[in-house]
Amino acid sequence: MVQFNRKNLLGLEELTAEEIELILDTADSFKEISERPIKKVPALRGVTIANLFYEPSTRTRMSFELAEKRLSADTVNFSKATSAVVKGESLRDTAENIQAMKVDVVVMRHSSSGAHRFLSEFLDASIVNAGDGQHEHPTQALLDMMTLRQRWGGFEGKRVTIIGDIMHSRVARSNIWGLTKMGAEVTVCGPTTMMPPMIEQLGEGGITVEYDIRRAIAEADAINILRIQLERQKSRLFPSLQEYFDVYGVTLDVLEAAPREGIVMHPGPMNRGVEIAQEVADGDRAVILEQVTNGVAVRMAVLFLIAGGKTEGDEPAS
Amino acid sequence: MLIRQKAVVMDELHLRRTIMRIAHEIVERNKEVEVLILVGIRKRGVPLAERIARTIEEFESVSIPVGALDITLYRDDLQMVSQRPVVGKTEIKEDIHDRIVVLVDDVLFTGRTVRAALDELIDFGRPRAIQLAVLIDRGHREFPIRADFVGKNVPTSNTETIEVLLEETDGRDGVILCDVYEDEERGKARGEGGRDVGERRAVRRSQRCVRRKGRATAKPGGGKSMVEEKGPGKLKEKGKRKKEKMSKRKGKAKGRR
Numbered sequence: 001m002v003q004f005n006r007k008n009l010l011g012l013e014e015l016t017a018e019e020i021e022l023i024l025d026t027a028d029s030f031k032e033i034s035e036r037p038i039k040k041v042p043a044l045r046g047v048t049i050a051n052l053f054y055e056p057s058t059r060t061r062m063s064f065e066l067a068e069k070r071l072s073a074d075t076v077n078f079s080k081a082t083s084a085v086v087k088g089e090s091l092r093d094t095a096e097n098i099q100a101m102k103v104d105v106v107v108m109r110h111s112s113s114g115a116h117r118f119l120s121e122f123l124d125a126s127i128v129n130a131g132d133g134q135h136e137h138p139t140q141a142l143l144d145m146m147t148l149r150q151r152w153g154g155f156e157g158k159r160v161t162i163i164g165d166i167m168h169s170r171v172a173r174s175n176i177w178g179l180t181k182m183g184a185e186v187t188v189c190g191p192t193t194m195m196p197p198m199i200e201q202l203g204e205g206g207i208t209v210e211y212d213i214r215r216a217i218a219e220a221d222a223i224n225i226l227r228i229q230l231e232r233q234k235s236r237l238f239p240s241l242q243e244y245f246d247v248y249g250v251t252l253d254v255l256e257a258a259p260r261e262g263i264v265m266h267p268g269p270m271n272r273g274v275e276i277a278q279e280v281a282d283g284d285r286a287v288i289l290e291q292v293t294n295g296v297a298v299r300m301a302v303l304f305l306i307a308g309g310k311t312e313g314d315e316p317a318s
Numbered sequence: 319m320l321i322r323q324k325a326v327v328m329d330e331l332h333l334r335r336t337i338m339r340i341a342h343e344i345v346e347r348n349k350e351v352e353v354l355i356l357v358g359i360r361k362r363g364v365p366l367a368e369r370i371a372r373t374i375e376e377f378e379s380v381s382i383p384v385g386a387l388d389i390t391l392y393r394d395d396l397q398m399v400s401q402r403p404v405v406g407k408t409e410i411k412e413d414i415h416d417r418i419v420v421l422v423d424d425v426l427f428t429g430r431t432v433r434a435a436l437d438e439l440i441d442f443g444r445p446r447a448i449q450l451a452v453l454i455d456r457g458h459r460e461f462p463i464r465a466d467f468v469g470k471n472v473p474t475s476n477t478e479t480i481e482v483l484l485e486e487t488d489g490r491d492g493v494i495l496c497d498v499y500e501d502e503e504r505g506k507a508r509g510e511g512g513r514d515v516g517e518r519r520a521v522r523r524s525q526r527c528v529r530r531k532g533r534a535t536a537k538p539g540g541g542k543s544m545v546e547e548k549g550p551g552k553l554k555e556k557g558k559r560k561k562e563k564m565s566k567r568k569g570k571a572k573g574r575r
Contacts, residue, residue, distance in 0.1 A: 003401055003402065004402050005401075022404075025404070026404070026405050028407065029388065029405040029406055029407045029408075030405065032407060032408055032409065033408075036441060036442060037441070037442060037443060038441040038442075040441070041391040041392065041438075041441075042391065042392055042437070043390075043391035043392075043396060046397070071391075301405075304391075304402070304405070305402050308396060308397075308402055309396060309397060309398075309399050309401070309402050309403075
C-alpha cells in the first residue's frame with residue numbers, strides 16, 4: 001500500500017502518481033464531513049497551524065482555514081498588511097519566530113517562487129504551499145483533479161486544455177505536473193506574450209502548445225480557464241482587456257468548438273467578460289462551485305496526511 | 319510479524335447461522351423494527367451489517383437502513399501511529415435522531431474502536447439508543463464497553479489474533495484463530511515443527527472450544543466473556559440469584575396487592 005511520508009507539500013512536481021492518488025482518495029473520504037450536522041472530526045486535535053498569507057487571497061485562505069477547523073486543529077492567521085513585515089522583518093525571521101511559538105504546520109502563500117523550499121531548509125514545522133510566485137499552487141491543482149476524477153473516474157487518455165496567462169500561472173504549472181503524472185494529456189493555449197519558452201517540455205512527457213483557442217479545445221474533455229491578472233495589463237502583454245476577450249475569452253460561441261461533454265473550470269476569482277463570458281461562468285458546463293467545495297476536502301486530506309500522525313512508532317492493535 | 323493459522327473458530331455454515339441468530343436477537347430485543355438502523359464499522363462490520371439487515375428483511379419484511387462508519391479520524395492513537403492510516407468513507411444517509419442504532423463490528427477486543435465509533439456516531443445526531451453487535455468477542459477489554467449481541471465468545475491470549483473472513487472482503491466465509499509471532503524466524507521454525515499435527519487436531523481443538531463455550535453462547539445476549547472464566551459453578555450461582563430476585567419481586571407485587 002502507498003504511504004504518504006512527506007513532511008511538506010511544496011509542489012506536485014515532487015510527488016509520485018501514487019501519492020497524488022492517495023491524496024485524492026483521502027479527499028473523497030473527507031468530503032462527507034462537510035455535509036454532517038456537526039462538521040468536525042478530532043483528527044488534528046492539538047495540532048497548531050499558522051496561515052501565513054503574504055499575498056491577498058479569499059478562497060484559498062478560507063478554504064484552508066475551514067479545512068483546519070474541521071479537523072479540530074488550532075489556527076493562527078497572519079496577513080502581510082497587519083504584521084511586522086511592514087516594519088521590515090525578513091521572511092526567515094518571521095517564520096522562525098512563529099516556530100518558536102511551537103507551531104506544527106505552516107500554510108503559506110508568498111509572492112516569491114521557491115519561498116517555501118527556502119523555509120523548508122531550516123524549519124522543523126511542516127510547510128504546505130498555498131501558492132508561491134509563478135511556481136506552484138499544489139492544492140489548487142489537486143482540487144481541480146479531484147473534480148475531474150469525480151466526473152471521469154480516472155485520467156488515462158483524458159485531455160485537458162489550460163487557457164490564459166501560462167507564463168505567470170502557478171495554477172497552470174501545478175496542473176501540468178499533476179495531470180501529466182496521472183496520465184492525462186495537457187494542452188496550453190494563450191497569447192505568445194504569455195507563453196514561456198520551452199513550456200512544451202514541462203510535465204511528465206511534455207505538453208502541447210496551441211495559439212488558436214478553437215483548435216486548442218477541439219478535443220478537450222475539460223477546459224481550465226486561468227484568471228487574467230489585471231495588474232499585468234500595465235506590463236503590455238496584451239493591448240486591452242477587450243482585445244483579450246475577443247481572441248481568448250471563452251464564450252458560448254467558442255465552446256461550440258469543444259466536445260459536448262467537455263466541462264469548464266476556473267480557479268477563481270473570475271473576471272467575467274475578460275477570460276470567461278457571463279453565460280459560460282453560469283452555464284451548465286461550469287463546475288466552478290464544485291471545485292470550491294472540493295477544495296476544502298483536498299486541503300483536509302493534505303493536512304491530515306502531513307500532520308495526522310507521528311514520524312515513528314508502532315501500529316497498535318485495533 | 320508472522321501470522322499462522324491455529325484453529326478454525328467458525329466455518330461457513332456456523333457463520334451463517336450465527337448471523338441469523340444475531341438478526342433474530344436484535345428483533346427480539348427491539349420490538350419496533352422500523353426505528354432500527356444498522357451501522358457497520360469499516361471494514362468488515364459493513365458487510366456483516368448488510369447481511370444482518372438482509373436477514374431481518376427476510377423474516378420481518380421491513381427494509382432496514384444500513385450505514386458505514388470509518389473511525390480512523392476518531393482513533394485515540396492517531397498521533398502515535400507512524401503510518402498514516404487510509405481513511406475510508408463514512409456513509410450515514412438516514413437521520414439517526416431518535417432511532418435505535420445497532421453498531422456492527424467483526425471482533426470486539428480492547429473496546430477502543432467502539433469508543434471511537436460512539437464518538438463519531440453522536441456527531442450525526444442523538445439516537446434513542448445505541449447497541450453493539452459483534453461476531454466475535456475475544457476479551458481483553460481496556461474500556462468499559464460490552465456488546466449487546468455476541469456471535470461467539472472466544473477467549474484469546476495476547477499472542478493470538480482472530481481473523482474474520484467474509485465473502486465480500488476476503489472471498490470466503492469463516493473465522494480462524496491465529497498465532498502471531500513477532501519474531502518471524504521463530505514462527506517459521508515452530509510452524510514447521512508443528513506441521514505434522516495437521517489440520518485435524520486444529521479442528522478438534524476448535525470443537526473443544528465450541529463445546530466449552532456452548533453454554534454461554536446459548537444464552538441470548540450473552541456478551542459476557544467473563545462468564546467462561548468464572549466456570550460453570552458460578553454460572554449456576556448466578557442463575558440461582560436471579561431466581562431469588564424474581565421471587566422477591568413477585569412477593570413485593572403480591573404484598574402491594
